[in-house]
Amino acid sequence: MRGRILVVDDEEDFCWLLTQRLTREGFKVAAATSGRKALALVEREPPDLIILDLAMPGMDGLETLRRIRERGVTAKAVVLTSYGTAQRAREAMALGVSEFLSKPFDLDRLLRIVTPEVEGGTRRLAG
Secondary structure: OOOEEEEEOOOHHHHHHHHHHHHHOOOEEEEEOOHHHHHHHHHHOOOOEEEEEOOOOOOOHHHHHHHHHHOOEOOEEEEEEOOOOHHHHHHHHHOOEEEEEEOOOOHHHHHHHHHHHHHOOOOEOOO
16 A cells, blocks of 8 residues: 545545545545545544645635644645635645645646655654
């Protein structure tokens, strides 16, 4: 296994697509279709990398990432969104987001970003 990735996106089909591709690449992948579900998954097994959408109903991606950070998880994060602005990108970067990609995106490009982030080592605070 190459590392643990958490995919957070309110679009179930999108989560399924990413989960399938990342699993084929050797990663252990968990997916959540809401911020609350993501928080529950993080509690059980902190990821090495988080891939998340910003625009989600209820708890958006930035709030989800803030709450994940409050739990001591410092995993790198990659944001994928159709609704990005410069301000949102700055907020995301302040929360440790290493990449900010606009949808639609090239899946091979995402893999080129994800692989070194995950294989570079786990980044979590000691518990």
